Amino acid sequence: MKRLWAWGALFLGLLYFVLPLVGMTEFSLKMRRGEYSFDAYAKVLGDPRFQETFSYSVVMALFTIAFGVLLVVPTAYWVRLKVPRARPWIEFVTLLPLVIPAIVIVFGYIRLYNTSSWLPLTGTATGTNVLLMFGYATLALPYMYRAVDTGLRTIDVGTLTEAAQSLGAGWGTILARIILPNVLVAVLSGAFLTFAIVIGEFTMAALLNRPAFGPYMQLLGANRAYEPAALAVISFSITWLCMGLIQIVSRLAPKPPSQPN
Amino acid sequence: MSESFLSIRSVRKAFGATTVVQDFNLEVAPGEFVSFLGPSGCGKTTVLRMVAGFETPTSGAIVVAGKDVTRLRPNQRNIGMVFQAYALFPNLTVAQNVGFGLKVAGMGRADIDARVKEMLALIKLPEFGDRYPYQLSGGQQQRVALARALAPKPKLLLLDEPLSALDAKVRVSLRDEIRLIQKNLGITTIFVTHDQEEALSISDRIVVMYGGKAEQVGAPFEIYNRPRTKFVANFVGTLNVLEGTVSDAAAGKVALASGEIALPGRLDGARNGEAVSLALRPEAIALGQRAGADTRLAGKIADVHFLGSVIRVKVAVGGSVVSLDTFNSPSAPPPEIGQPTDISFSASDLLVLR
Numbered sequence: 001m002k003r004l005w006a007w008g009a010l011f012l013g014l015l016y017f018v019l020p021l022v023g024m025t026e027f028s029l030k031m032r033r034g035e036y037s038f039d040a041y042a043k044v045l046g047d048p049r050f051q052e053t054f055s056y057s058v059v060m061a062l063f064t065i066a067f068g069v070l071l072v073v074p075t076a077y078w079v080r081l082k083v084p085r086a087r088p089w090i091e092f093v094t095l096l097p098l099v100i101p102a103i104v105i106v107f108g109y110i111r112l113y114n115t116s117s118w119l120p121l122t123g124t125a126t127g128t129n130v131l132l133m134f135g136y137a138t139l140a141l142p143y144m145y146r147a148v149d150t151g152l153r154t155i156d157v158g159t160l161t162e163a164a165q166s167l168g169a170g171w172g173t174i175l176a177r178i179i180l181p182n183v184l185v186a187v188l189s190g191a192f193l194t195f196a197i198v199i200g201e202f203t204m205a206a207l208l209n210r211p212a213f214g215p216y217m218q219l220l221g222a223n224r225a226y227e228p229a230a231l232a233v234i235s236f237s238i239t240w241l242c243m244g245l246i247q248i249v250s251r252l253a254p255k256p257p258s259q260p261n
Numbered sequence: 262m263s264e265s266f267l268s269i270r271s272v273r274k275a276f277g278a279t280t281v282v283q284d285f286n287l288e289v290a291p292g293e294f295v296s297f298l299g300p301s302g303c304g305k306t307t308v309l310r311m312v313a314g315f316e317t318p319t320s321g322a323i324v325v326a327g328k329d330v331t332r333l334r335p336n337q338r339n340i341g342m343v344f345q346a347y348a349l350f351p352n353l354t355v356a357q358n359v360g361f362g363l364k365v366a367g368m369g370r371a372d373i374d375a376r377v378k379e380m381l382a383l384i385k386l387p388e389f390g391d392r393y394p395y396q397l398s399g400g401q402q403q404r405v406a407l408a409r410a411l412a413p414k415p416k417l418l419l420l421d422e423p424l425s426a427l428d429a430k431v432r433v434s435l436r437d438e439i440r441l442i443q444k445n446l447g448i449t450t451i452f453v454t455h456d457q458e459e460a461l462s463i464s465d466r467i468v469v470m471y472g473g474k475a476e477q478v479g480a481p482f483e484i485y486n487r488p489r490t491k492f493v494a495n496f497v498g499t500l501n502v503l504e505g506t507v508s509d510a511a512a513g514k515v516a517l518a519s520g521e522i523a524l525p526g527r528l529d530g531a532r533n534g535e536a537v538s539l540a541l542r543p544e545a546i547a548l549g550q551r552a553g554a555d556t557r558l559a560g561k562i563a564d565v566h567f568l569g570s571v572i573r574v575k576v577a578v579g580g581s582v583v584s585l586d587t588f589n590s591p592s593a594p595p596p597e598i599g600q601p602t603d604i605s606f607s608a609s610d611l612l613v614l615r
């Protein structure tokens with residue numbers, strides 16, 4: 001009986017999540033009257049604005065990932081190694097982007113870095129891109145930090161660091177050749193999550209007036225019928241691809257050696 | 262002792278208000294194997310970590326090969342270290358682990374390969390270069406860790422309880438292997454352990470530590486047979502303690518509950534009536550009369566433990582119970598509990614602890 005309830009709950013859950021996706025996918029295939037076709041997809045993929053905004057968001061995602069790794073890996077490593085008592089505080093700070101809306105952050109940015117401020121980042125396209133990348137990195141921080149911190153938990157950071165130091169390695173070598181390779185799977189998990197966030201983000205890109213994929217999706221959704229559904233399916237596919245890649249790299253992770261009791 | 266290679270001078274280490282090492286002095290000769298022996302929390306690992314550079318002394322100096330390294334960073338000291346937890350890099354193969362220090366030092370590929378091969382042959386794992394640490398047993402991992410520490414030809418080798426995590430059989434064989442390698446390479450070595458058998462069996466000298474201080478420094482024979490303090494006597498080996506009082510200080514006589522013992526010249530500065538503890542190793546006592554023994558006390562068998570080749574017998578003597586070991590003999594059954602017996606020993610084997 002218990003089993004039946006469990007299967008029932010699972011079935012209802014699947015219906016709740018899968019039905020809208022099935023409906024949306026089906027709708028995206030109905031552009032041609034009376035038959036299923038990929039017309040909406042062809043139209044979206046052939047749109048130069050799609051290519052432009054998607055490429056822009058991919059490049060931004062790559063920069064955000066690189067910046068996130070450079071910021072989070074040394075920070076999480078240093079906190080674990082030298083100031084473990086500060087961990088709860090750091091965790092709290094990294095969780096803030098979950099409770100502070102993106103619109104608040106971006107208004108703060110605009111207020112601080114506008115053309116009449118001491119650091120007028122919004123005055124140029126490059127400056128605004130840099131600002132947007134910082135914003136994306138902030139939004140991805142809770143996921144990136146947790147992923148890296150969990151990865152660091154699986155290795156004996158202190159002893160590995162001391163072993164490398166006793167062999168003559170400096171901080172740069174230790175981070176690049178010992179710590180990063182051993183948390184690479186965690187970093188990649190964080191990177192894929194960051195990628196998914198950046199690809200779909202709307203608020204920051206729209207308010208900073210950058211040609212990103214999120215605002216393009218919104219624009220298309222406001223003016224077309226079938227194309228937004230096709231775009232949503234494409235967007236979902238990218239996210240799922242990221243999730244699948246996380247699973248694959250997790251399985252390829254180097255196994256930790258047996259530890260003494 | 263020849264000129265010292267490692268000099269630890271008046272080193273003190275405090276963490277906040279807690280002093281964990283105080284006024285620690287030690288001179289280690291080139292090629293010497295010195296063990297730090299003591300219970301948990303005695304400061305032995307802290308001293309080792311200060312030599313390695315992972316902790317900075319609050320005061321004092323550490324000199325290696327004539328150079329003051331007290332303020333140098335660990336990666337500037339050229340000191341090899343083996344850890345209790347192996348600490349092999351999981352993402353690198355055995356060969357890459359062993360060659361890590363050489364690569365960091367900027368050595369050429371061919372030279373690294375040659376040195377790695379030499380090191381793997383030294384630890385008798387020549388075929389294991391391509392394996393990853395998780396594919397090795399604990400003993401093999403620790404041998405690789407030893408090879409990795411030795412590969413860059415360090416000035417000094419530090420071993421932080423490297424055998425503690427291994428099972429008994431591997432521990433003994435690896436212990437002998439470490440000592441053999443150390444002797445062959447002639448590398449000055451500091452070995453931290455809480456296992457007295459380990460320390461006694463492989464060290465040139467032992468530093469017995471307690472409460473952040475060196476209680477006694479000496480060769481294993483000296484530490485075991487001539488402990489200078491009560492702590493050393495109790496910590497190293499099994500010890501029988503007979504409590505007594507000085508009955509005639511001038512003649513060196515001590516009164517025990519079971520009789521009087523003469524210890525001429527061994528009670529200097531004692532006063533009549535002063536309490537004194539006399540300690541004796543189990544192997545110095547014999548059941549019945551031993552040839553050459555000058556002291557005999559009457560007692561009763563209190564307990565018998567059959568341990569295979571050895572039988573540990575406990576004998577109640579006066580108010581004390583002393584342990585002694587006899588070899589098992591198939592033709593002579595062990596003594597029975599309650600049976601009256603005499604024990605004998607040489608008074609010169611007694612350690613006077615005051």
